[in-house]
Amino acid sequence: MEKKAFLEHIDAVIGRGPFRADWRSLEGYTIPAWYKDAKFGIFIHWGVYAVPAVGNEWYPRNMYRQGTWEFEHHVKTFGPHARFGYKDFIPLFTAERFDPARWAELFRRAGARYVVPVAEHHDGFAMYDCPFSTWNAATMGPKRDVLRDLAAEVRRSDLVFGLSSHRAEHWFFMEGGRHFESDVNDPRWQEFYGPARPKEEPPDQAHLEDWLCRCCDLVDRFRPQVFWFDWWIEEAAWEPWLQRFAAYYYNRAAEWGKGVAINYKHRAFPEGTAVLDVERGQLSDIWPVLWQTDTSVSRNSWGYIRHHDYKSAGDIVQDLVDIVSKNGVLLLNIGPRPDGTISEPEEAILLGIGDWLRVNGEAIYGTRPWKVHGEGPTQVATGAFTDAKRTPFTSADVRFTSGSGALYAVVMDWPETGRWVVRTLAAGSKNAPGEIRNVELLGNGSLRWSRLKEGLLVDAPARKPCDHAFVLKIT
Numbered sequence: 001m002e003k004k005a006f007l008e009h010i011d012a013v014i015g016r017g018p019f020r021a022d023w024r025s026l027e028g029y030t031i032p033a034w035y036k037d038a039k040f041g042i043f044i045h046w047g048v049y050a051v052p053a054v055g056n057e058w059y060p061r062n063m064y065r066q067g068t069w070e071f072e073h074h075v076k077t078f079g080p081h082a083r084f085g086y087k088d089f090i091p092l093f094t095a096e097r098f099d100p101a102r103w104a105e106l107f108r109r110a111g112a113r114y115v116v117p118v119a120e121h122h123d124g125f126a127m128y129d130c131p132f133s134t135w136n137a138a139t140m141g142p143k144r145d146v147l148r149d150l151a152a153e154v155r156r157s158d159l160v161f162g163l164s165s166h167r168a169e170h171w172f173f174m175e176g177g178r179h180f181e182s183d184v185n186d187p188r189w190q191e192f193y194g195p196a197r198p199k200e201e202p203p204d205q206a207h208l209e210d211w212l213c214r215c216c217d218l219v220d221r222f223r224p225q226v227f228w229f230d231w232w233i234e235e236a237a238w239e240p241w242l243q244r245f246a247a248y249y250y251n252r253a254a255e256w257g258k259g260v261a262i263n264y265k266h267r268a269f270p271e272g273t274a275v276l277d278v279e280r281g282q283l284s285d286i287w288p289v290l291w292q293t294d295t296s297v298s299r300n301s302w303g304y305i306r307h308h309d310y311k312s313a314g315d316i317v318q319d320l321v322d323i324v325s326k327n328g329v330l331l332l333n334i335g336p337r338p339d340g341t342i343s344e345p346e347e348a349i350l351l352g353i354g355d356w357l358r359v360n361g362e363a364i365y366g367t368r369p370w371k372v373h374g375e376g377p378t379q380v381a382t383g384a385f386t387d388a389k390r391t392p393f394t395s396a397d398v399r400f401t402s403g404s405g406a407l408y409a410v411v412m413d414w415p416e417t418g419r420w421v422v423r424t425l426a427a428g429s430k431n432a433p434g435e436i437r438n439v440e441l442l443g444n445g446s447l448r449w450s451r452l453k454e455g456l457l458v459d460a461p462a463r464k465p466c467d468h469a470f471v472l473k474i475t
Contacts, residue, residue: 003132006213006217007209007212016251019247019251023243025247026247026250029274030259031259038329039320041329042333042350043117043164043294043332044117044334048086048090048141050093053338056302058122060173062176081183082182082183085182086183090125093338094338094340095142095144095340097339098142098149099340101153104157106350107159108157108159110353114160114161115161116164118166119163119222122173123174124170128145128147133191135191146340160225164228165228168211171195171199172199174193175197202237215245227249228263234265271289278291280296280384280386282326298310298311299388301335303335310349313352313468314467316330318393318469324401325373325400325410352467356466359443359465360443360471367401368401369400370401371400375396378391378392378397393413394413395416397413407433407473407475413469415460420472427451427453436451442473443471447460447472456474
């Protein structure tokens with residue numbers, strides 16, 4: 001369908017309702033129950049940027065920025081940009097070992113409940129058979145609609161399928177290549193490299209229309225139940241287009257009878273119209289509505305590189321617990337190799353998280369925040385890019401969740417003294433529940449305990465039921 005006809009289709013869907021393209025109408029949005037229950041999802045940054053495998057997924061931007069180490073690396077390794085540009089990595093992005101069924105099985109074993117692959121990153125290469133560009137995985141590189149194939153296997157594994165679009169940022173992403181002799185300035189490649197305008201310059205009508213068409217086509221093509229956006233849509237020029245997209249998406253979801261969610265950062269959407277996402281960071285207390293952290297298994301990149309600084313499964317489990325205690329969900333990213341395989345360290349991290357969830361999942365899935373999120377000395381800052389700044393959690397750090405008639409106290413470490421002290425549950429405490437009948441350790445069984453004015457005292461058993469955080473189920 002031509003863009004003009006597709007824009008008319010978009011307006012027709014909006015016109016049918018029930019949502020209109022204005023914030024007041026969009027405040028009628030309701031976060032779906034499946035999302036509130038899911039708690040843990042997998043994000044996937046996989047694209048052409050995995051081929052150079054250095055820096056991070058912003059290599060395609062930084063390789064064109066004179067004075068950066070990526071620029072110098074590119075010239076030294078691949079040659080001048082006019083001779084070998086970013087487009088020339090595409091034939092090397094082969095995905096010959098991509099096995100979507102194996103991916104989906106790994107995500108299921110990791111304990112994830114939803115999966116959000118990148119449909120198109122800032123680089124402008126679509127990972128699906130995009131009708132608005134020939135620069136896509138179905139016609140180049142893998143020569144396969146990898147998003148379609150993954151969606152089918154994710155759903156076959158009873159996981160919820162979502163996706164992300166970073167198309168907005170393509171307005172400025174390759175702008176550095178305009179300032180010297182590079183293939184970005186070659187008219188033959190303009191469909192791929194795009195506007196390549198300064199970030200300070202508002203996007204024009206053509207880019208905004210193209211963005212809306214691509215996003216709404218993704219809605220129709222894949223029926224995603226999560227649609228994730230990156231940060232640049234908070235610029236003022238995007239506001240009416242965000243309203244149009246949200247009305248279209250929510251109206252289509254109403255036709256499908258499916259609960260869906262839009263993820264946004266900062267203040268791109270008003271509260272109550274979509275779900276807030278905090279990049280590489282958390283919140284310091286319970287948020288009144290569901291929110292999400294997106295972070296990666298690696299501290300230094302979202303996409304595949306050869307020299308990752310990986311987090312441990314234990315650190316990620318502790319962050320998951322902290323996030324869930326504050327009414328959040330965790331979207332954890334991996335970055336597959338260009339051949340379509342998931343690296344061994346990333347697979348091991350996911351399986352480690354899955355091992356923990358098999359023992360302790362009832363304290364996570366389907367739970368809701370308790371009266372307070374927790375206690376303990378370790379402070380967690382509110383805001384983006386803070387996930388590597390806190391000190392390690394200790395055995396005095398406790399996080400609470402509730403569900404199925406039980407209170408779960410998740411203690412973040414094994415006690416050196418052989419006894420946990422949960423001070424919030426002290427006898428006579430204002431937040432404490434009424435009579436406590438039993439305390440058990442998930443994966444172990446009932447424990448010896450006493451309730452005094454200093455707190456709920458619980459004797460740790462001789463054997464650890466898991467490797468990371470430890471869940472006391474209190475009834």
